[in-house]
Amino acid sequence: MPKVPDEMQLLVDKHVRYIQSLDTRKDELEYWLTEHLRLNGLYWGLTALHLLRHADALPRKELLDFVFSCLHESGGFGAAPGHDAHMLYTVSGVQLLATLDAFDDLEARVQGGRQKIGKFIAGLQDPQTGTFAGDEWGEQDTRFLYGALNALSLMGLLHLVDVDKAVQHVHACANFDGGYGTSPGAESHSGQVFTCLGALTIAGRLDLVDQEKLGAWLSERQLKNGGLNGRPEKKEDVCYSWWVMSSMAMLDRLHWIDGDKLTSFILQCQDPELGGLADRPGDMVDVFHTVFGIAGLSLLKYPGLDEVDPVYCMPRSVTRRCLGK
Amino acid sequence: MASHGISRGSGPLVRSEEARQKELQQIDEYKNLADLVNTKIAEKHYTIEVLGLVTKLLNENPEYYTIWNHRRRVLASLVSAETLEQTPDELLQGDLQLTFALLRKFPKCYWIWNHRNWLLREGEALMGAEAAHKLWSGELQLINKMLHADSRNFHAWGYRRFVVSQLERFTPTVAESAAHGTSKGLAESEFEYTTRMIKTNLSNFSAWHNRSQLIPQILRERNADPKERRSFLDSELSLICEAINTDPFDQSIWFYHQYLLSILSASCPTHQLIVQDLTNGERQKYYEHEMEYIREILEDEADCKWIYEALLGLAEASLEVDAGTGSFTTKDMRAWLNELKRLDPLRRGRWDDLERRLSL
Numbered sequence: 001m002p003k004v005p006d007e008m009q010l011l012v013d014k015h016v017r018y019i020q021s022l023d024t025r026k027d028e029l030e031y032w033l034t035e036h037l038r039l040n041g042l043y044w045g046l047t048a049l050h051l052l053r054h055a056d057a058l059p060r061k062e063l064l065d066f067v068f069s070c071l072h073e074s075g076g077f078g079a080a081p082g083h084d085a086h087m088l089y090t091v092s093g094v095q096l097l098a099t100l101d102a103f104d105d106l107e108a109r110v111q112g113g114r115q116k117i118g119k120f121i122a123g124l125q126d127p128q129t130g131t132f133a134g135d136e137w138g139e140q141d142t143r144f145l146y147g148a149l150n151a152l153s154l155m156g157l158l159h160l161v162d163v164d165k166a167v168q169h170v171h172a173c174a175n176f177d178g179g180y181g182t183s184p185g186a187e188s189h190s191g192q193v194f195t196c197l198g199a200l201t202i203a204g205r206l207d208l209v210d211q212e213k214l215g216a217w218l219s220e221r222q223l224k225n226g227g228l229n230g231r232p233e234k235k236e237d238v239c240y241s242w243w244v245m246s247s248m249a250m251l252d253r254l255h256w257i258d259g260d261k262l263t264s265f266i267l268q269c270q271d272p273e274l275g276g277l278a279d280r281p282g283d284m285v286d287v288f289h290t291v292f293g294i295a296g297l298s299l300l301k302y303p304g305l306d307e308v309d310p311v312y313c314m315p316r317s318v319t320r321r322c323l324g325k
Numbered sequence: 326m327a328s329h330g331i332s333r334g335s336g337p338l339v340r341s342e343e344a345r346q347k348e349l350q351q352i353d354e355y356k357n358l359a360d361l362v363n364t365k366i367a368e369k370h371y372t373i374e375v376l377g378l379v380t381k382l383l384n385e386n387p388e389y390y391t392i393w394n395h396r397r398r399v400l401a402s403l404v405s406a407e408t409l410e411q412t413p414d415e416l417l418q419g420d421l422q423l424t425f426a427l428l429r430k431f432p433k434c435y436w437i438w439n440h441r442n443w444l445l446r447e448g449e450a451l452m453g454a455e456a457a458h459k460l461w462s463g464e465l466q467l468i469n470k471m472l473h474a475d476s477r478n479f480h481a482w483g484y485r486r487f488v489v490s491q492l493e494r495f496t497p498t499v500a501e502s503a504a505h506g507t508s509k510g511l512a513e514s515e516f517e518y519t520t521r522m523i524k525t526n527l528s529n530f531s532a533w534h535n536r537s538q539l540i541p542q543i544l545r546e547r548n549a550d551p552k553e554r555r556s557f558l559d560s561e562l563s564l565i566c567e568a569i570n571t572d573p574f575d576q577s578i579w580f581y582h583q584y585l586l587s588i589l590s591a592s593c594p595t596h597q598l599i600v601q602d603l604t605n606g607e608r609q610k611y612y613e614h615e616m617e618y619i620r621e622i623l624e625d626e627a628d629c630k631w632i633y634e635a636l637l638g639l640a641e642a643s644l645e646v647d648a649g650t651g652s653f654t655t656k657d658m659r660a661w662l663n664e665l666k667r668l669d670p671l672r673r674g675r676w677d678d679l680e681r682r683l684s685l
Binding site: 027028035078082083086135137138139175176177181183187188216219226231253257261271278279285286 | 332
């Protein structure tokens with residue numbers, strides 16, 4: 001168990017209230033300017049609540065109503081009603097349904113709903129290279145490839161895509177430092193390392209990874225203040241507590257960084273008054289950094305938190321239910 | 326919803342009534358504009374006027390990805406319309422200016438980069454090869470400006486590699502260039518660009534990374550013979566050694582040093598090799614030379630953990646080639662490992678694993 005000074009505790013109740021308050025901020029311009037993140041935001045908030053062991057802090061029915069209001073005829077999800085379908089929101093939609101144990105609700109509301117979503121995702125795979133586009137406009141990125149394998153595996157529909165081709169593409173993104181970028185030739189980046197390792201773990205192909213080298217590169221993300229950065233010679237940020245540590249967890253090398261120091265760094269990023277976590281101590285909080293900070297603490301075995309699945313960033317109990325393992 | 330680097334203490338906790346009313350009015354105006362655009366698009370009003378509204382909305386919120394999709398719907402319709410209020414070229418130039426202005430303000434917004442990429446590809450289809458070449462070349466100017474503002478922006482580096490790959494389709498082959506006495510290929514000028522970036526700031530790992538990507542290509546295009554390849558390797562090693570000497574605490578430099586050592590190894594994939602016919606004897610000489618150099622730096626920088634890590638890496642590589650070398654002993658390796666543990670307690674677990682792996 002990490003050694004934490006008494007004054008450095010996780011403010012569970014404050015974070016729960018912070019997440020509950022997010023939908024009551026309609027008199028702030030920021031609420032409307034971030035509508036394009038609404039479905040992601042729900043996934044981040046709900047996941048944080050589950051890890052904090054307050055799974056019922058948001059009303060299930062209202063959540064589901066909103067999730068289904070974002071589902072298009074095509075089988076893709078948009079960020080909010082009226083927003084176009086895109087991989088980024090489709091993954092969040094599927095993750096929300098999985099966490100709420102709502103695949104039956106999906107079938108009840110949309111006949112053949114899972115197949116529909118699966119076909120939307122499968123339709124975005126590039127048959128030549130094996131990678132995935134985000135939507136019909138064609139932007140490709142290993143984030144979308146990971147998202148596809150994440151959502152399809154949760155729905156038991158991996159067979160709809162060419163997993164071997166996708167694996168080859170990820171392998172082509174490997175760099176000499178052991179890391180991965182957005183596409184072949186692109187610089188290694190912790191966020192992209194997470195997506196590529198996640199995809200390879202889902203495909204059962206971690207054997208392709210230079211684990212020694214990548215583990216070393218990831219461990220060098222930790223800075224003197226305990227926080228983690230995303231690339232060499234960049235600043236620390238709480239969200240890398242997730243991208244870097246989940247990757248190290250997949251490689252079974254979490255012990256290559258100092259967990260106590262990182263725990264203390266994450267806890268310092270809390271807003272002690274209103275709850276929520278920020279990128280760095282003293283900064284404005286948001287739900288994105290809140291979930292990735294808390295999920296990081298879960299990987300560090302912070303007491304009182306539910307176990308997180310490093311591949312999916314979802315409660316381990318949920319992925320166990322969906323994947324049957 | 327994902328804020329970075331904004332201080333919590335920078336704004337008042339409670340808004341004054343006046344500020345609240347002002348914000349409510351801003352919300353109203355923003356929502357009205359968004360509703361108007363979405364309604365017009367739903368009704369398929371793909372006109373210049375609607376394009377103007379779309380521009381206004383994107384200037385207020387470039388992260389609203391659906392509006393970029395709407396913009397492309399309008400543009401595609403305007404370009405294919407029979408009566409043109411604006412020529413395709415004018416529309417294209419307008420969007421290039423819009424995205425440039427927005428990128429200056431929001432250099433990490435994926436959707437703006439994505440739209441720019443779409444514009445160029447569409448532009449090429451409309452304009453034919455010569456104009457397209459000019460268009461793609463112009464992108465390098467934009468990227469230079471973006472990287473001047475933030476030399477690590479990975480969107481800009483990624484787009485740079487993409488633009489270069491597009492431009493290479495137009496470039497005459499190296500043989501043709503040689504026959505016409507024209508300038509060097511793009512990979513060469515890109516390589517020179519990384520040199521300039523590194524000389525400005527040694528810690529720019531994005532530039533070191535791109536350099537590693539370009540090396541196999543330029544050697545291929547130069548038709549470099551074994552001798553030229555060896556002298557290329559030597560010049561890269563002396564560049565990185567000079568960098569190490571300048572700032573041995575910068576990890577970007579050490580990762581590039583590791584890269585150069587990895588391409589010396591017999592296990593390196595052939596297409597990445599700098600020297601393709603390296604003998605074990607030569608490998609051993611390189612390792613010894615590096616080790617000697619780094620041990621010299623050690624005399625002034627005894628508290629730099631990267632030095633010990635590099636020495637252990639070199640020792641391990643050396644042992645693969647020749648177990649009987651006399652340039653270091655197991656006792657040296659044990660001492661280096663102990664220094665790593667002393668200087669770098671954050672990664673203690675890693676050094677313990679390394680100790681076991683090397684049986685020290």
